[in-house]
Amino acid sequence: MIVRVACAALHGVDAFRVDLEVDLARQGMPAFVMVGLAEGALRESRERVFAAMRACNLRLPPARITVNLAPADRRKSGSGFDLPLAIGLLAAAEILPQGSTDGWFLLGELSLTGELKPVPGVLPVAVRARAEGARGMLVAADNAAEAAVVEGLPVYPVRSLGEAAAFLAGQADISAVPSGGRVMWERGPDWPVDFAEVKGQEHAKRAIEIAAAGAHNLLFIGPPGSGKTMLAQRIPTVLPPLSFEEALEVTTIYSVAGQLDGQGLITRRPFRAPHHTVSDYGLVGGGANPRPGEISLAHRGVLFLDELPEFRKTALEVMRQPLEDGVVTIARAAVSLTYPADSMLVAAMNPCPCGYRTDDRHTCTCLGPAVQRYRARLSGPLLDRIDLHVEVPAVPYEDLRGGMTGSTSAEMRARIEGARAVQAARYAGTPCRTNADLTGKLLEQHCALGPDEHAFLEGAVRAPALSARAYTRILRIARTIADLEHAERALAVGQATGQQFGHDGVDPVEPAVIDAGPIRVTHLAEAINCRALDRERL
Structure with a gap:
């Protein structure tokens, strides 16, 4: 008997439909064959699925099993195919009623005990399921809030393979999760910081206002302790609120990166501050299994690079194209992926290696050649892509002792x-x-x-x-x-x-x-x- 189960695979920040076809033949020697360009964790799913079935007292008869992942010419990876594979096997063995899988999209990783575990990329899969006209989607309970962001798609949280099988067989009742994406967006973000807490630095605040109003890139130059990081951390609080479509874009990127941690729609503009030891892949994305980098995780928000000259020059140079185009394209021999990267770059640096070249209260110990070498770590083309270069002097004591002033x-x-x-x-x-x-x-x-x-x-x-x-x-x-x-x-x-x-x-x-x-x-x-x-x- 041949059974088809609907699921999906990721391509960048989008998902495409995958039909998981299972043929369970009682003739011939028992075997298990999977075709359709399966990679990594997907090839290992057989062992997890069979162990989960045994834990849930679900037994398959001896048979020759062939699993096809269509379209067969596109690569699929990840552990989210565990649940559709297990359900497909149960339906092919007639343990589940015929037609019980029709119209359902399934996604989830199985543990050896049969428990359903969350996986990254549920939101774009839910968007694809709605586009395909699915009657509903079964996901791990920890992924339910994420999938429920998509309006018009019933999302059913399941905790185990046995519960999923009983629900599809009509033997268990599971309530759909209410769609809460737009409600969360209308509630809006709640910021714990405010620019009123920043004492002095009115010139820097004015530069931030200009940069935020026109979505310009910004570089702070000043001695240690002048408030560069404090100013940068508050920039998202003055940016216009995310529109619902922008919030969906940001949430989708975090979903693909596996950084939603069970929450639903992201309503705050992102603020990413990677350490200067970050790799090229960590900053712009890529790797053996490509994932969004920090510049994509900062999409529609702020990417803050503190101690800018300390970053690897190669990492900074590969940012030049994304800063211009607002996207990152990762090209590999087998695949080419594009991730959104429309972020506002905010960077900070000292005026010299010791940091006190522009501070009248300290003596700079740097010689001219040392300062030139320090500045030379930043190329001219990169600096040209930063619109505003703003000096942030040390804060006078009179400003420090005063109360909260300014806007x-x-x-x-x-x-x-x-x-x-x-x-x-x-x-x-x-x-x-x-x-x-x-x-x-x-x-x-x-x-x-x-x-x-x-x-x-x-x-x-x-x-x-x-x-x-x-x-x-x-x-x-x-x-x-x-x-x-x-x-x-x-x-x-x-x-x-x-x-x-x-x-x-x-x-x-x-x-x-x-x-x-x-x-x-x-x-x-x-x-x-x-x-x-x-x-x-x-």
């Missing part, structure tokens, strides 16, 4: 959302989402300069001999500064009229709110001031 994260986020709303309206119908995406004709159109602005920028660019990429970065930053300035005026008008910016757009206070106006010399001057490493070339 809160909520106040900064309101201005940033206003600027993002202006950009969303401006770039509607184009490939751009934020000012950081501007290029080509769109850059010329939306960053047009007047005669005074051209004259000012020409002098600023020629003196330090900036690259074309640095010139483009200055224009993008200036565009964001102009948007922020206009957003502040729009907020003031909105407060006076009782209207506010929303998460997905802006209430039409007046037509001028949408059009942020031209870039001025003051915007260009502040943009150039936000590129400290370029100014050092003067």
